[in-house]
Amino acid sequence: MNTNKHIAILGAGESGVGAAYLAQQQGYDVFVSDFGAIAGHYKKQLQDWGIRFEEQQHTEAEILKAVEVIKSPGIPDTAPVIKKIKESGIPVISEIEFAGRYTDAKIVGITGSNGKTTTTSLTYFILKNAGLNVGLAGNIGKSFAYQVATEKFDWYVLELSSFMLDDMFSFKADIGVLLNITPDHLDRYDYKMDNYTASKLRITQNQTADDVFIYCADDAETTKGMQGNTYKAQLLPFSIEKQITPGAYLDNDNIVINTTQEHFTMSINDLALQGKHNIYNSMASGIVAKVLELRSDTLRDSLATFKNIEHRLEFVGKISGISFINDSKATNVNSTWYALESMTSDVVLILGGVDKGNDYNMLKDLIKQKVKAIVCLGKDNQRLHEAFEDDVDIIVNTSSAATAAQTAYHLATKGDTVLLSPACASFDLFKNYEDRGDQFKAAVKEL
Known part of the structure; x- marks a missing residue:
């Protein structure tokens, strides 16, 4: 237990409130601070749980008492309160990093500038259809921390933004997926593409030879960012431009997935998600499924029947x-x-x-x-x-x-x-x- 250890949480959205609940469960003295107004339903949860909070201000004296600070992904490192916390030598981490300490579940972590919500949802759909005891979290659904506190899943599929990855240090994805890297959020990365690319590639940190890294071989920024780096994980690229083994590629109008298992093939015309970008998304999810040795007929059925998420095409x-x-x-x-x-x-x-x-x-x-x-x-x-x-x-x-x-x-x-x-x-x-x-x-x- 962590009795008398203070933890401060900045931001009282989904991730912050979930982290607060888990931290309290783990015996921390929790203080939640939001510089803006806290939404009514989150405020009620904090009140019901007896967790101290403030809104529309940051009381620095209270925050700087913390042994660790969990910050919302939306708060930039340039925020005055973050600068003061770091100057005080207090570690700043993400909700994902914090929650990862308290679960033995295996993790599929999915990132990319585009397509990550669709691919995360599709991967979860495939795993659930195959009968796995799996949770869905990260940038989507109920927070990872809240689910770690209240559920007992064997697997999690996590959608991870670059902002989340920036504040993750010991966390490891058993299966890491990087879909693509295109200019986005450059205002958070000193307008330097290399900084943003390095952030995305943090999906591979702490991976071992027992883990898997799935990435797009057609994506110029990804392949450029990987040059000169060594990766302990098994690399499984996917491409629609060239044949790749092991990995996934396009043969005429058929997706071919070749991992340690037998070839999986499926016509792109049978995919529920149409369009070139969704061939990539389906390949990435399909590789995850075959790494987990899921049955081909289950995978084929899932790829054919998935319904896309709200607000995405x-x-x-x-x-x-x-x-x-x-x-x-x-x-x-x-x-x-x-x-x-x-x-x-x-x-x-x-x-x-x-x-x-x-x-x-x-x-x-x-x-x-x-x-x-x-x-x-x-x-x-x-x-x-x-x-x-x-x-x-x-x-x-x-x-x-x-x-x-x-x-x-x-x-x-x-x-x-x-x-x-x-x-x-x-x-x-x-x-x-x-x-x-x-x-x-x-x-x-x-x-």
Whole structure:
């Protein structure tokens, strides 16, 4: 027990409140501090559990008493309170790092700039279908710490952001998956791609020869970042450009997975998730399944029947022959590129929000090919106008999901697709990307 040991938790969202519960269970004296307002349901949980907390301030004297600080992934190292904590020599860790100390479960850790929520959900779906006692956590669902405190799973599938990985030190993924690395959150990494790449590759830290690292051999930043490094884990790459053994590759229209088990093959036309990016996602999940020696018929059935997560290329409905798709989770340019790449009709594209220093050049060719009009949804749309005014005939500004949906509907004709895939964060007009997606779906239903 850790009686009389103080632990401070910064941020009272899902991860912070879950960490607080686990820390209390482990005998710590817990103090939760949130610089903003705490959501009502989280506040009630803390009150019900008798955990001390504060909101809309950080009482430094209380925080600096801690033997360790668990911080929300959203708090940057440049925050004044974090600087003071580190100057005081107090370790700062993530909720994932903390929770990992108190479970013997095996871990599948999945990271990447794009596709990690889909791949994490798909991998969990496959493992659960195969009868494994498995939990789903990380950037998705109930916090890892809360589940460690309240459940007894043999396996966890964790979606891990770079922000989480930055504050993980002793934690180890038994199976680590890195989907891709594209520019995102560079404001947190001194605008240096090498720093961001190094953060993503922390998924491999502490791995041994008994572990597995699955990665995309077609991803330039990943392969560049891996050069010169040695990896103790078994490497299982996947590619749609070349044949790879062991690993996964594309043979005509068939995915081939070859680990220590027999070959697994499946036509990409039978996958529940369509589009080039989802071939990669399905390959990554499929390799995990074969590493665990799951039955091929179970894997095939799971890959064919999986339903995608909310807010990721989610079909909302069809009105007057116009399809509406909610891809609000596309908070960076690369996600929007993947969404456009999978479109087979003319598109009215809804873009915009908080620009994180985006480079829109990679979208230009697809926008010229597929997009007939752009509806901007944000407080400041100037950079979108500058980027695309020569590529489409119509760019209009809106400042609410309802107006954006109505405007896009009027600009579209029968057979077109209205695609909300913003390429930007949502915090200028919405609470988060879920709120943006929910408001868009509600607006479509009102049309």
